[in-house]
Structure formats: structure tokens, C-alpha cells
Amino acid sequence: MATLKDIQRKIGAVKKTQKITKAMNMVAASKLRGAQEKMEAFRPYANKFAEVLGSLAERIGADEEHLPPLLAPREEIKTVDLLLMTSDRGLCGSFNSNLIAKAEGFLKEKGGEGVETRLICMGRKGRDYFRRRKYNILSDHIGIVGARFGFNVAVTTGQGLIDSFLGGETDEVHMLFSEFVSMARQTPTVQQLLPIAAVEQVEGTQEAEDVGYVPEHICEPPAEELMAELLPKQVYVQVFSGLLETSTSEHAARMAAMDNATSNCKEMITSLTLVYNKARQAAITAELMDIVGGAEALKG
Amino acid sequence: MAGKLMLEVVTPDKSVVSEEAQIVVAPGEYGEFGVLPGHTTFLTTLKTGMLRYNDEGGNERLVFVNGGFAEVMLNTVTVLAESAERRRDIDIERARVAMKRAEERLAEATKREDVDFQRAQAALQRAIARLKVAGTG
Numbered sequence: 238m239a240t241l242k243d244i245q246r247k248i249g250a251v252k253k254t255q256k257i258t259k260a261m262n263m264v265a266a267s268k269l270r271g272a273q274e275k276m277e278a279f280r281p282y283a284n285k286f287a288e289v290l291g292s293l294a295e296r297i298g299a300d301e302e303h304l305p306p307l308l309a310p311r312e313e314i315k316t317v318d319l320l321l322m323t324s325d326r327g328l329c330g331s332f333n334s335n336l337i338a339k340a341e342g343f344l345k346e347k348g349g350e351g352v353e354t355r356l357i358c359m360g361r362k363g364r365d366y367f368r369r370r371k372y373n374i375l376s377d378h379i380g381i382v383g384a385r386f387g388f389n390v391a392v393t394t395g396q397g398l399i400d401s402f403l404g405g406e407t408d409e410v411h412m413l414f415s416e417f418v419s420m421a422r423q424t425p426t427v428q429q430l431l432p433i434a435a436v437e438q439v440e441g442t443q444e445a446e447d448v449g450y451v452p453e454h455i456c457e458p459p460a461e462e463l464m465a466e467l468l469p470k471q472v473y474v475q476v477f478s479g480l481l482e483t484s485t486s487e488h489a490a491r492m493a494a495m496d497n498a499t500s501n502c503k504e505m506i507t508s509l510t511l512v513y514n515k516a517r518q519a520a521i522t523a524e525l526m527d528i529v530g531g532a533e534a535l536k537g
Numbered sequence: 538m539a540g541k542l543m544l545e546v547v548t549p550d551k552s553v554v555s556e557e558a559q560i561v562v563a564p565g566e567y568g569e570f571g572v573l574p575g576h577t578t579f580l581t582t583l584k585t586g587m588l589r590y591n592d593e594g595g596n597e598r599l600v601f602v603n604g605g606f607a608e609v610m611l612n613t614v615t616v617l618a619e620s621a622e623r624r625r626d627i628d629i630e631r632a633r634v635a636m637k638r639a640e641e642r643l644a645e646a647t648k649r650e651d652v653d654f655q656r657a658q659a660a661l662q663r664a665i666a667r668l669k670v671a672g673t674g
Contacts, residue, residue, distance in 0.1 A: 278551045285547060285617055289580065289608055388549040388619055454608070457567050457581040466582050467606065477549055 241520065244513045248506060255502035261328065262495035268383070269488035276417070276481045286474055290467055297460055305461075307399070307468045310432050311408040316353045318375070319343060320398065320412040320430065320476070322483040323363035324383050329487055330494035332415065332423065333362040339425035340413050344372070355407065357398070359480070375401075382480060383487045391477035395430075398476075399469055402431045414479035415486035421493065423486035428479070430472055542574045543613040544590055546600055546621050553621045554600060558590040561614045563607050572614050579609040585662050587670045588616065599624040601670040603663055627671045636664035 321340050323333045340363065344354045358364035358377040368374060376397070381390055398410050410431040416424045456463050544561050546554035561572045564586035572579075588600040605618030639661035646654040 275550070279549050281552055282547045282549050282617060285608075285615055289606075289617070293580070391549075392619065454578045454580040454610075457565060457579070463580060463582065463606075474549075 241513065241516055244509060244516060248509045248513065251502050251505050251509065255499055255506070258495045258498040258502060262492055262499060265488045265492040265495060269485065269492055272383075272481065272485040272488055276478075276485055279478065279481055283474055283478055286467075286470065290471060292454070293456075293460060293464055293467065296454070297464055305465055305468060306403055307431065307465075307472075308433050314350075314352055314408045316355065316407045316409075317347050318355045318357060318398065318401065318407045318410045320357045320394070320410065320479075321359065321363045321367075322382055322412070322414040322479055323358070323360035324483075324487040325361040325379055326383070327362065328494060329491035330497070332487060332490035332494075333360075333366075335423075336413065336415055336425045337363055337366050339427070340367075343411070343413065343427055357394070359394070360483075383484045386480060388473070388477055391473045391480060395469065395473040395476045398430060399472060407431075412475065412479050414483045415490075417482045417485040417489065420489050423490055428475065430475055433468060433471055540574050540612050542572065542576075544616075545613065546588070546602065546616045546618065548618050548621050553618075553623060554590075554598075554616075557593050558614070559593070559595065561588070561590040563588045563614075563616065564602070565607070572609055574612055576609050576612075578611075580606065582606045583616065583618070585659075586666045588621075599670045599672075601627060601667050603666070622667070622670075624670055624672070627667050629668065629671050632664045632667040632671070635660055636668065639664060 319340065321336070323336050327333065340356075344356075347354050354373065356363075356367055356372055356374045358367065358374055360382045361379050364374065364377040364379070378390075378394070401407050402410055409429065412428045412430050414426060414428070416426040418424055454460075458466075542558050542561065544554055544556060544558040545552065559573075562569055563572070564584045566582045566584060570579075570581070583602055583605045585603045586601075588602050590598050590600075592598055601620075601622045601624075602616060602618040603620045605616055605621070607614060607616045609615075639657045642653065642657035643661065646657060
């Protein structure tokens with residue numbers, strides 16, 4: 238049986254762990270707030286952008302024959318790229334394993350169709366996992382997800398994806414990110430980046446249509462050229478919002494995981510204290526028994 | 538006057554300007570253009586450069602804009618830029634350093650088609666525009 242000293246030491250250790258997890262929880266909470274604010278700050282831009290692009294697309298109309306290259310689906314899909322976003326650091330519950338599981342499912346499915354798959358990894362966890370399994374990793378970017386990053390990161394990444402798409406190296410590009418649904422729920426989500434799927438509207442922004450008669454835009458340069466200018470931006474916007482969502486999700490997941498850990502520590506301390514008290518009481522009782530036994534013997 | 542004109546300058550990071558203006562002059566792809574209240578709907582890409590507007594009190598304000606486009610609709614000018622800074626928020630030191638660095642890179646680069654060359658050129662343009670807006674260029 239564990240001695241009193243052992244139990245005491247264990248309680249001490251758990252208490253220290255608790256302190257750490259609690260601190261991590263608070264750090265994650267403050268980072269989460271920052272990430273959420275960033276998401277909020279990005280929303281006006283994203284909404285407006287979607288609105289403009291939407292009205293422009295409507296105006297040009299869907300001419301199946303002359304789609305801009307970024308919009309045109311390829312007839313034969315030989316290579317598919319996946320932009321995978323995970324966190325750099327662990328201790329955030331099943332956050333990364335969920336993302337990785339989804340990625341593996343996606344890659345297996347594509348691989349099953351005889352399509353070659355390539356990975357672009359943002360985040361150490363995903364890269365390490367797939368590198369160990371010898372997947373084809375095109376490039377990796379560490380130190381972005383969950384940290385401070387600007388729109389230029391999305392531009393550089395998006396530009397790279399567009400180049401390899403237009404260059405014919407790849408026929409489809411998807412992005413796998415963690416959608417921030419709520420504090421308690423983050424869902425791994427696959428989104429097609431290229432070719433750009435039908436320009437969809439961001440939810441809850443299309444009330445502007447009802448304002449009344451909105452005449453057509455005068456465009457400079459002409460609508461088609463303008464579209465060509467704006468389409469790459471659509472990819473950047475998507476990548477950026479994916480990064481923001483994933484970062485926010487990471488902090489939320491870590492906060493929840495650390496909250497759990499802290500309460501587990503608390504539980505453990507309670508039960509260990511109980512064991513400690515019982516053991517102490519047992520020792521006292523045993524000592525008393527000894528003394529009483531000795532006294533009885535002397536009497537006799 | 539056909540109502541009032543609203544100016545919104547939005548970047549992915551934040552909303553830089555959101556206020557009423559008397560007139561807005563922006564660096565359009567095909568040259569500078571001015572917008573007064575009652576302007577027809579208009580959509581254009583913007584060059585890296587300076588956006589000017591007069592606020593309600595008639596004071597001229599300068600804003601640096603980079604890599605964006607502008608939409609004029611229903612008396613609202615919306616500028617979506619990759620980056621934008623009001624004159625007072627411009628980091629002059631940083632712009633100077635960026636300018637110097639870009640110039641050095643341009644001197645080194647030999648091939649004009651080079652990606653690095655184009656990048657340095659864009660960086661130089663940004664730095665010059667920033668300094669111009671800050672009034673020290």
C-alpha cells in the first residue's frame with residue numbers, strides 16, 4: 238500500500254499539473270478572444286466582396302463556353318491538391334486528430350478513384366502525421382495557424398495554388414479547415430478552392446437586393462477583365478477565412494480541453510485526499526491498538 | 538445635392554474609414570476619379586496610391602490604399618483593399634526601410650520577368666505611395 242508520504246507527493250504533483258492546465262486555459266481564452274475579434278473584423282470585407290463578385294458574376298452570366306480559367310472545371314481529374322490546416326501545437330483535445338482523420342478519408346477516397354493527391358500543410362501537426370506516412374507533401378507552412386498572421390499569408394498561399402492550377406500541375410484544389418461552429422463545436426470541413434465553385438453568397442448579406450432599383454455598374458476595366466482581377470482574390474478570401482476559422486477553433490478546442498483537464502485534476506485531488514485521510518486514520522487506529530494492546534498485556 | 542456620400546474603406550483586418558464625405562477622389566485603374574453625391578454605380582480596380590476625401594467639415598483627409606477595388610453604389614463608396622492606412626497611421630520609418638530594401642533588390646535583380654523583381658517593384662510602389670500620403674516622400 239502507498240505510504241502517507243507517497244500520497245502526499247502525488248497530491249502535490251496533481252496540484253501543479255492543475256496550475257499549468259488552468260494557466261493554459263486562460264491563455265487560450267485570451268487568444269480565442271483575439272482570434273474571434275479578427276474573424277469579426279474580417280466579416281465586413283468578406284461580405285462586401287462576396288456581394289460585389291456575386292453581382293458581377295450575375296452580370297457576366299454563365300457562358301459555359303467561355304468560362305474564365307479559374308472557374309472552368311477540368312474534364313479529367315488527374316491530380317488533386319489539398320490545403321490542410323491543422324494547429325502547430327498539441328494539447329487541444331481531438332482537434333488535430335479530427336482534422337487529420339478527415340484529411341486521410343479525403344485522400345483515400347481520391348486515391349481510390351485513381352487520382353494523384355498532393356498536400357500543402359499549414360500547421361505542424363498535420364505535416365508531421367502525413368510526412369511520417371510518406372504522403373506527397375508539396376510544401377508546409379509552420380507558425381501561422383493560431384498565431385498572428387496577416388492577409389498577405391493568404392495571398393501568397395493562394396497565389397501558389399492558383400499558379401499550380403493554371404500551370405496544369407493540378408486539376409482541383411480543396412481546402413480542409415476547422416469550421417468554428419460554436420465554442421463547443423468545431424467541424425472539419427472540406428471546401429473546394431479551385432476551380433472556383435459557383436460564386437456563392439455569404440449567408441445573411443443579400444438584403445441589399447431589396448433596396449430597390451439598382452442600376453448596372455459602369456465597370457473599369459470592362460466586366461470580364463474586372464472579373465479576372467477579382468477571382469484570385471476570392472481564393473485569398475477563402476484561404477484567409479479558413480485560417481481564421483481554424484485558429485479560432487484551435488483556441489476554443491484547447492480551452493475546452495484544458496478546462497476538462499483542470500476539472501479532472503480537481504476530481505483527482507479530491508479522491509486522493511480521501512485516500513490520504515483514510516490512510517492517516519488507519520495509521521492512528523493501528524497505533525492506538527498497539528498501545529491499548531500493550532497496556533492490556535501489562536495489566537494481565 | 539443628391540443626399541450625402543458615405544465612404545467606407547475596409548481591409549481584411551479592420552474597417553479603416555467609415556464616415557460621411559463631401560467628395561472622394563480615388564486612384565482608379567484608368568486614372569484618378571472623383572465621386573460626388575449622386576454618382577452612378579461604378580466598379581473599378583484601384584492602383585496602389587492615395588485616396589483623398591473631404592470629410593463633413595470640409596477637411597481634406599488622405600488614405601493610403603493598396604491592392605483593392607472600389608464600388609460606388611447608392612451614395613456609398615466602398616473601397617476593399619488588401620491594406621489601407623490613414624495618413625496619421627502610416628509608419629514612415631518602416632516605409633523608408635521598405636523603400637531602401639526594395640531599391641536594393643531591384644538593383645540586384647537582372648531579369649525583368651523574375652518574380653522577385655516584380656515583388657520588389659510592387660514593394661517599392663507601396664513604399665513610395667505611403668511616403669507620398671504621409672507627405673514626406
